[in-house]
Amino acid sequence: MKLKQLIESFSSLSEFSGVDLEMEVTGITDDSRNVKPGMLFVAIKGYQFDGHDYIRDAAKNGASLIIGEAVQPNIGDTPYVLTKNSRKMLGQLCKTFYGNASDNKIVIGVTGTNGKTTTCYLLKHLLEKAGYSTSLIGTIEYVINGQTSKSLNTTPSALLIHQMMAQSTDQVVIVEVSSHGLTQYRLEGITFDYALFTNLQHDHLDYHHTMEEYFEAKALLFDKLKPDGKAVINIDDTWGQHLAQRLLAKNVETITIGHDEKATFKLLSKKGKDIQVDTEGSVETIYSTLIGMHNVYNLAMASGVIVDMGYTIDHINDSLKDFAGIPGRFETLAIIDGVHYISDYAHTDLALQYCIDSIRECKANKIIHIFGFRGNRDSTKRVPMLQTSHRLSDYTILTTDDLNGTYEEEMKQTYETLVEEAQLEDHIDIIMDRTIAIQEAQKIAQPGDYVILTGKGPESYKEEFQMGTHSDKETVLQLKLMQY
Numbered sequence: 001m002k003l004k005q006l007i008e009s010f011s012s013l014s015e016f017s018g019v020d021l022e023m024e025v026t027g028i029t030d031d032s033r034n035v036k037p038g039m040l041f042v043a044i045k046g047y048q049f050d051g052h053d054y055i056r057d058a059a060k061n062g063a064s065l066i067i068g069e070a071v072q073p074n075i076g077d078t079p080y081v082l083t084k085n086s087r088k089m090l091g092q093l094c095k096t097f098y099g100n101a102s103d104n105k106i107v108i109g110v111t112g113t114n115g116k117t118t119t120c121y122l123l124k125h126l127l128e129k130a131g132y133s134t135s136l137i138g139t140i141e142y143v144i145n146g147q148t149s150k151s152l153n154t155t156p157s158a159l160l161i162h163q164m165m166a167q168s169t170d171q172v173v174i175v176e177v178s179s180h181g182l183t184q185y186r187l188e189g190i191t192f193d194y195a196l197f198t199n200l201q202h203d204h205l206d207y208h209h210t211m212e213e214y215f216e217a218k219a220l221l222f223d224k225l226k227p228d229g230k231a232v233i234n235i236d237d238t239w240g241q242h243l244a245q246r247l248l249a250k251n252v253e254t255i256t257i258g259h260d261e262k263a264t265f266k267l268l269s270k271k272g273k274d275i276q277v278d279t280e281g282s283v284e285t286i287y288s289t290l291i292g293m294h295n296v297y298n299l300a301m302a303s304g305v306i307v308d309m310g311y312t313i314d315h316i317n318d319s320l321k322d323f324a325g326i327p328g329r330f331e332t333l334a335i336i337d338g339v340h341y342i343s344d345y346a347h348t349d350l351a352l353q354y355c356i357d358s359i360r361e362c363k364a365n366k367i368i369h370i371f372g373f374r375g376n377r378d379s380t381k382r383v384p385m386l387q388t389s390h391r392l393s394d395y396t397i398l399t400t401d402d403l404n405g406t407y408e409e410e411m412k413q414t415y416e417t418l419v420e421e422a423q424l425e426d427h428i429d430i431i432m433d434r435t436i437a438i439q440e441a442q443k444i445a446q447p448g449d450y451v452i453l454t455g456k457g458p459e460s461y462k463e464e465f466q467m468g469t470h471s472d473k474e475t476v477l478q479l480k481l482m483q484y
C-alpha cells in the first residue's frame with residue numbers, strides 16, 4: 001500500500017511533510033526484530049524496552065520509514081517521522097493497512113474488573129446458537145475462524161488486534177478489553193457496536209494509582225462506539241451508575257442492567273439458579289446453569305445484548321442448556337472421597353466473596369480456601385482479601401501464586417505480616433509450596449467439604465513445586481491418582 005493511502009484519513013499530515021508519500025509500505029511493525037525490507041517501523045517507549053533504542057536495527061533491516069517520538073536519530077537515508085504519540089499512530093496506521101476491518105463486523109467489547117471472560121464466553125455461546133460465526137479475543141485464548149491460538153495479553157497489541165480483525169471472516173468479534181489495553185492505545189482504530197461495563201473493583205492500582213484513574217481508563221472504551229453503537233452497563237455497580245449517567249448525558253444509547261427500578265433490563269429475583277427479569281414490561285425467567293450471584297450479572301449483561309439483537313429469553317434458555325462453563329471459573333477439578341476441589345480465578349475481594357458464597361449455595365460442610373498473592377502487583381487489596389477469606393471460609397491456607405521475581409522467603413514474611421495486621425490467629429496457615437498446601441487440605445478435609453483454590457484458575461504455575469505438577473488441576477488429579 002502507498003504511504004499516501006495509509007495516511008489519507010489523518011486530520012493533519014504535517015508530520016509527514018518532506019517524506020515521499022508515493023513509497024510502498026509492505027508491512028507495519030513495532031518490533032525491530034520483525035522488520036523486513038519495505039516495512040514501516042514504529043518506535044514505542046515501553047515499560048521494559050525503548051523501541052527508540054532499536055531504530056538503527058530497524059533501518060539496517062530495511063525499514064522504508066521509521067516513526068518515533070524522539071528527535072531525529074542518525075539513520076542515514078531512511079526517512080524519519082516525529083510524532084507525539086507512537087502507540088496511537090501505530091493503531092491508526094494498522095486500521096487502514098488492515099482494511100478498517102472492525103467497521104464492517106459486529107464488534108462487542110467487554111470491560112470491567114471482573115466478569116469479562118465469563119460474559120464473553122456466554123455471549124459467544126448465545127450468538128453461535130443464534131447462527132452467528134464468532135471470533136473471540138481474550139484472556140484464555142484467541143479464537144479466529146474457529147482456530148484457537150494462545151493468548152498473549154487479555155487485550156493484544158494494536159498490531160495483533162488489527163491483524164486478527166482482518167483475518168477473521170466471522171460475523172462477530174468479541175473482545176475482552178483491559179484497562180491496560182485502553183491506556184496503551186492497543187484498541188486505537190477499533191470501533192464497537194456494543195460496549196459492556198461489568199463492574200469496577202479494587203484492582204490494578206499498582207498501575208492506575210487511584211480508582212478514579214482506573215475508572216477513566218475503563219471509560220475510554222465507550223468513546224470507541226460506532227455512531228449507532230450501544231453501551232450495556234451494570235448499574236448495580238456505583239461506578240457503572242456514574243458511567244451510565246455520563247453516557248446518557250451524551251445521548252449514547254445505553255442499556256442498563258440491575259435491580260434499580262430504572263434499569264432497562266431489570267433483575268427482579270433469584271431463586272436457586274433461576275433469575276426473574278423484566279425486559280421493558282415483560283417479566284420472564286432465565287433458567288441459568290451457572291452458580292453464584294456474580295454469574296447472574298454476567299448472564300444478564302450477555303442477555304441484554306442478545307435481547308437487543310432481537311432474540312427472546314426462550315432462545316437464551318434453550319441455548320444455555322448445553323453451556324459447558326469456562327475453565328477455571330468455578331470449575332470442579334475433581335471430587336475425591338466426597339471432597340469437592342474447585343478452581344476459581346477470583347483475584348479481588350468482591351470476587352472472593354461471590355466465590356465463597358457460591359460454595360455455601362452448594363451446601364458445603366466446611367470450606368478450606370487456598371490462595372496467595374502475586375509478587376509485584378497491587379498490594380493494597382491483600383488485607384481485605386485475607387479478611388474475607390478468613391471470615392467466609394472455615395480454614396485459610398496462604399500459599400504461593402506467581403512470585404514475579406519476588407523471593408519466596410520475602411513473600412512468606414509479607415504473609416506473616418499480613419496475618420498479624422489482619423489480627424488473624426486461628427484457622428489460618430501459611431504453606432508456601434502450593435502443591436503441599438493442596439495435599440495438606442486433602443488431609444484435613446472430610447466428605448461434604450469443599451477445597452477452593454483461587455487465583456490461578458487454569459493458568460500454568462510459574463514457580464516449581466515439590467509435586468512437580470504444572471497447574472492446580474494437575475495437582476488435584478495427581479492427588480486423586482495417589483489416592484487409588
Ligand SMILES: CC(=O)N[C@H]1[C@@H](OP(=O)(O)OP(=O)(O)OC[C@H]2O[C@@H](n3ccc(=O)[nH]c3=O)[C@H](O)[C@@H]2O)O[C@H](CO)[C@@H](O)[C@@H]1O[C@H](C)C(=O)N[C@@H](C)C(=O)N[C@H](CCC(=O)O)C(=O)O
Nearest residue numbers: 030031032044046047048049051054153154155157178180
Ligand atoms: C506493562 C505492560 O502492560 N506492557 C505491555 C506493553 O509492552 P510495552 O509496549 O511496554 O513493550 P516493551 O516490551 O517495553 O517494548 C517496547 C517496544 O520495544 C520494542 N522492541 C523491543 C526489543 C527489541 O529488540 N526491539 C524492539 O523493537 C518492542 O517491540 C516494543 O514495541 O505492550 C505489549 C504489547 O501490547 C504488551 O504485551 C505488554 O504486556 C505485558 C506483557 C504485561 O504483562 N501486561 C499486563 C500488565 C497487561 O497488559 N495485562 C492486561 C490484563 C489486566 C487484567 O487482568 O485485567 C492485558 O490486557 O493483558
Ligand SMILES: Nc1ncnc2c1ncn2[C@@H]1O[C@H](COP(=O)(O)OP(=O)(O)OP(=O)(O)O)[C@@H](O)[C@H]1O
Nearest residue numbers: 113114115116117118139294297329344345346351
Ligand atoms: N460479575 C462479577 N462480579 C464479581 N466477580 C466476578 C464476576 N464474574 C466473575 N467474577 C469472579 O472473578 C473471577 C474471574 O472471572 P472472569 O475471568 O470472568 O473475569 P475477568 O474480568 O475476565 O478477569 P481476568 O481479566 O482477570 O480474566 C471469577 O472466577 C469469579 O470469582
